[in-house]
Amino acid sequence: MFLNNCTATLRGLTVADASASTDGGAIAAQSATVYLASSAILDTAAQDGGAVWLSASELTVVDTSINRADASRDGGGLYVDGSSTVDGATLTVATTTAGGAGGSVWTAGSFTMRAGF
Numbered sequence: 001m002f003l004n005n006c007t008a009t010l011r012g013l014t015v016a017d018a019s020a021s022t023d024g025g026a027i028a029a030q031s032a033t034v035y036l037a038s039s040a041i042l043d044t045a046a047q048d049g050g051a052v053w054l055s056a057s058e059l060t061v062v063d064t065s066i067n068r069a070d071a072s073r074d075g076g077g078l079y080v081d082g083s084s085t086v087d088g089a090t091l092t093v094a095t096t097t098a099g100g101a102g103g104s105v106w107t108a109g110s111f112t113m114r115a116g117f
Contacts, residue, residue, distance in 0.1 A: 003032040003057075013039040020046040023079070024053030025069060031055070037062040045070045048106075049079030050096060056082045061091040071098040075106030082109040 001015075002024070013036070015026040025044030027034070034057065041051045041064070050069030052059070066077045076096030080086060093104045100106075105113075 001027050003027065003029040003034060005031045007033045009035045009037075010039060011037045014042070015040070015044065016042040018044045022047050024049045024051070025071075026051050028053040029055070029057040029059065032057045034059045035062075036060070036064050039064045041066045041069065043068045045072070047071065048073050048075055050076045050098070051078065051093075053079045054081065054084045054086070056084060058085045058087075060087045063090045065092040065094070066096065067092075067094050069093075069096045071096075071100070071102075071106075074098055074100040074102050076103045078102075078105045080105065080107045080111050080113075083111075084109070085112040085114070087114045 025046040026041045050071040051066040076098040077093040
């Protein structure tokens, strides 16, 4: 799912066995505001951000898990770039891998992470 310059509310979402050839195996967000609640991301893969890729975006996460995500380069679970904020009230990131840096989370630029990790 590619979210560009928008606001999205995703509730009760399950993404399983998904992949992307470049960014964000489940979700890629560019200049977006994303609210993700009561969701699960399982068995996903991408070059960067095996589960979620963010650039200049805000992600708020409640009661959500990321499991078995793989990035061939950076950010097995989350890849966060360019003035992004992640607010993870109850976010679980487990069993994620990266071929480069950040098995769970990779960040660059201005980045804020709050709560629950």
